[in-house]
Amino acid sequence: MEPGPLARFTPPLEEGVISAWLPAHAPAGSWLLDPFGFSSRLVLEAARAGYRVLVTVNNPITRFLLEISAKPPTETDFKAALADLASSKKGEERLGAHLQSLYLTPCEKCGNEIYADAFLWRKGEDAPYARVYTCPHCEDSGEREANPLDIERARKIATTDSLHRSRAFERVVALEDEDRVYAEEAIEYYLPRPLYFLTTVINRVDSLNLMPKRRRALNALILIACDAGNTLWDHPSERRRPKQLNVPNQFREYNLWMQLERAIQRWTETASEVVIESWPEKLPESGGICIYEGRLKDLAEEVKKEIPIKAVIGSLPRPNQAFWTLSALWSGWLWGREAVEPYKPALRRRRYDWAWNATASNAAFTHLFGLLHLGTPFFALLSEPEPSFLTSALTAASAAGFDLQSVALRTQHDPVQLVWTCGEHLKRQPNEAEIEDVREAIHTHLAERGEPASYLHVHAAGLIALARHHALKQKDQEFDEALRSTHSLLQRALEEDPRFVHYSGGESVDTGLWGLSSSSDDLPHRGAPQSRHYESSSDRVEVAVVTFLQKHPNSIFREVEQDLYPRFPGLLTPSQGMIYAVLSSYASKVDGLWKLRPEDLAAARRHELNNIVELVESIGSRMGYSTRKQEKNYLWEQNGELERTFTILASALIGRALAETPYPPQKTVIVIPGGRAALATYKAQRDPSLAARIKEVQVVKYRLLRTLIELPVLTRETFEEQIAGDPLEKSKSQMIMF
Numbered sequence: 001m002e003p004g005p006l007a008r009f010t011p012p013l014e015e016g017v018i019s020a021w022l023p024a025h026a027p028a029g030s031w032l033l034d035p036f037g038f039s040s041r042l043v044l045e046a047a048r049a050g051y052r053v054l055v056t057v058n059n060p061i062t063r064f065l066l067e068i069s070a071k072p073p074t075e076t077d078f079k080a081a082l083a084d085l086a087s088s089k090k091g092e093e094r095l096g097a098h099l100q101s102l103y104l105t106p107c108e109k110c111g112n113e114i115y116a117d118a119f120l121w122r123k124g125e126d127a128p129y130a131r132v133y134t135c136p137h138c139e140d141s142g143e144r145e146a147n148p149l150d151i152e153r154a155r156k157i158a159t160t161d162s163l164h165r166s167r168a169f170e171r172v173v174a175l176e177d178e179d180r181v182y183a184e185e186a187i188e189y190y191l192p193r194p195l196y197f198l199t200t201v202i203n204r205v206d207s208l209n210l211m212p213k214r215r216r217a218l219n220a221l222i223l224i225a226c227d228a229g230n231t232l233w234d235h236p237s238e239r240r241r242p243k244q245l246n247v248p249n250q251f252r253e254y255n256l257w258m259q260l261e262r263a264i265q266r267w268t269e270t271a272s273e274v275v276i277e278s279w280p281e282k283l284p285e286s287g288g289i290c291i292y293e294g295r296l297k298d299l300a301e302e303v304k305k306e307i308p309i310k311a312v313i314g315s316l317p318r319p320n321q322a323f324w325t326l327s328a329l330w331s332g333w334l335w336g337r338e339a340v341e342p343y344k345p346a347l348r349r350r351r352y353d354w355a356w357n358a359t360a361s362n363a364a365f366t367h368l369f370g371l372l373h374l375g376t377p378f379f380a381l382l383s384e385p386e387p388s389f390l391t392s393a394l395t396a397a398s399a400a401g402f403d404l405q406s407v408a409l410r411t412q413h414d415p416v417q418l419v420w421t422c423g424e425h426l427k428r429q430p431n432e433a434e435i436e437d438v439r440e441a442i443h444t445h446l447a448e449r450g451e452p453a454s455y456l457h458v459h460a461a462g463l464i465a466l467a468r469h470h471a472l473k474q475k476d477q478e479f480d481e482a483l484r485s486t487h488s489l490l491q492r493a494l495e496e497d498p499r500f501v502h503y504s505g506g507e508s509v510d511t512g513l514w515g516l517s518s519s520s521d522d523l524p525h526r527g528a529p530q531s532r533h534y535e536s537s538s539d540r541v542e543v544a545v546v547t548f549l550q551k552h553p554n555s556i557f558r559e560v561e562q563d564l565y566p567r568f569p570g571l572l573t574p575s576q577g578m579i580y581a582v583l584s585s586y587a588s589k590v591d592g593l594w595k596l597r598p599e600d601l602a603a604a605r606r607h608e609l610n611n612i613v614e615l616v617e618s619i620g621s622r623m624g625y626s627t628r629k630q631e632k633n634y635l636w637e638q639n640g641e642l643e644r645t646f647t648i649l650a651s652a653l654i655g656r657a658l659a660e661t662p663y664p665p666q667k668t669v670i671v672i673p674g675g676r677a678a679l680a681t682y683k684a685q686r687d688p689s690l691a692a693r694i695k696e697v698q699v700v701k702y703r704l705l706r707t708l709i710e711l712p713v714l715t716r717e718t719f720e721e722q723i724a725g726d727p728l729e730k731s732k733s734q735m736i737m738f
């Protein structure tokens with residue numbers, strides 16, 4: 001499981017992003033508004049940075065997550081609450097012992113009765129096929145076939161299931177409620193054993209008479225068990241972040257008692273204290289969180305009169321049927337029917353498409369517009385980006401009068417950072433969408449990048465152009481129509497233009513990579529005059545990282561990143577994988593601090609380069625060639641005829657070297673240090689056009705020349721064999737990351 005409570009449903013977020021952005025946009029102590037209340041980590045970080053954050057939340061579970069993270073129970077309260085639960089009586093037995101006994105299983109090796117960590121199930125079967133345990137007696141550990149006793153225990157508990165199932169939904173909705181069927185459907189995602197466990201615990205909590213703070217602590221633990229108890233844990237785990245309610249073909253049933261115990265650590269690890277109040281209580285100037293439980297539209301009038309909002313922050317919600325439905329269910333289990341009531345529509349909602357998302361977001365943006373002053377900045381994170389999510393967000397915001405200022409996009413695995421400002425008019429006259437504007441925007445991006453980009457990047461480039469031109473949605477269009485026509489425009493812009501090349505992973509336009517065709521004037525091609533502008537962004541990142549480390553040895557990763565981001569803004573933001581690949585090639589890390597390797601310090605490299613030049617000359621002369629230096633290249637010649645040309649690099653800037661050399665590829669040899677081979681391979685894997693250009697020449701490592709000079713007999717044939725037998729891909733000793 002990922003760290004942090006309900007981490008598979010809450011937006012992934014990088015620490016430090018919002019606290020770095022805020023100071024330049026709002027003075028400390030001023031009021032911020034988070035209209036979505038979807039990411040407690042974002043809100044907590046802003047509050048800790050000294051801001052007063054007003055948050056609107058209508059999901060009771062998200063609200064609870066925020067409250068507990070801001071004002072965590074002490075470890076003592078967690079432990080005491082769990083101990084009170086464990087020691088209460090169930091007949092003659094203690095409840096803790098009874099609940100643990102549900103997970104007893106005989107150890108395969110030593111035969112002792114032990115507690116399983118989890119059972120493994122196949123969809124639709126009435127008993128588990130395997131169990132996972134670590135035996136405390138003989139240390140046997142891992143996945144073992146289910147024992148007949150496991151099967152018997154699972155079947156036995158199913159015989160009383162209907163009773164527990166009806167108890168479970170009656171806490172959520174009344175018997176005569178028309179939403180009853182939806183609650184029953186949601187409860188289908190619980191097997192009989194976890195459902196028995198959870199209803200037993202929840203009913204017992206009512207009669208324990210705990211102090212409020214311990215009750216709160218226990219609820220926080222039970223919430224983790226509620227999530228651990230459903231059938232949405234695929235095995236082996238691939239769908240880490242479920243969006244839909246559906247049962248995987250194989251899934252994991254966790255030992256919920258263990259989950260209750262482990263939940264203490266999951267809460268205490270992530271929490272830290274921040275002032276938290278409920279609206280309309282006020283906050284101190286030193287910062288804190290004020291929760292408004294309800295909808296943005298109800299808040300508008302009150303806020304505009306009393307609170308000057310200096311900036312808006314938020315993680316944009318994406319449709320998540322699984323989390324929304326389960327939130328309604330869990331709210332009922334933890335706090336009863338009244339708590340579910342305002343959130344109950346989530347149970348019956350059946351539309352989760354992007355057009356619906358855009359319509360709902362647009363309503364939120366429109367209410368937001370009503371309570372902001374002209375020019376108020378809005379910093380938003382869009383996590384798990386995909387083209388449709390981006391289109392939906394940009395269209396919804398633009399139609400509500402927000403002006404797009406910037407989009408920073410790294411990879412499809414990182415949250416996109418968006419900044420809008422509140423524009424002049426809520427309803428603005430839209431313009432026609434022009435395919436030529438989109439083409440130029442995509443072309444400009446690819447030329448700046450100097451290497452192919454993912455579809456998400458070119459899609460974003462086109463969208464930004466449309467957003468700036470106010471052409472994402474026409475006046476008489478519904479959102480579904482607007483989204484469809486934007487997508488088809490973007491795809492046509494790519495497909496019908498000979499300047500764009502699709503390095504495809506499949507048929508569809510949104511897979512694989514898009515680049516510029518080699519006949520296009522903007523590609524770095526052989527013999528082109530050097531132009532920094534068109535150098536590939538990965539080559540430029542390599543230069544920037546090394547330059548930074550030369551000036552700032554012993555830097556942490558974050559400092560390297562912060563130096564790079566202003567140089568590579570927006571859609572050019574380098575991936576962390578790229579930065580790591582450069583760092584691991586040139587530098588070593590000691591205690592978290594990066595520093596160039598001794599052999600990669602400038603003086604050492606110059607010395608090394610001179611050695612290699614001498615080797616090239618000696619090897620050449622042994623084979624009867626004279627060596628001549630011509631600009632940056634070393635030429636082997638015989639009777640005035642060019643035989644070979646050598647470009648000797650200390651870097652992995654092969655793309656640049658190929659663009660600069662005027663000689664034919666079949667005569668070109670690029671010599672790089674062995675420590676650079678993994679980085680060069682990494683770049684070629686990211687860039688199919690570079691990979692193709694590398695294939696046309698010979699790339700060899702310094703080491704090969706050192707080996708050659710040692711050979712007692714060196715003929716031209718041996719030379720050809722040796723350089724052909726030293727391909728880049730052979731040197732994967734260093735780590736490759738994406």
Ligand SMILES: [Zn+2]
Binds near residue numbers: 107108112135137140
């Ligand atoms: Zn054992």
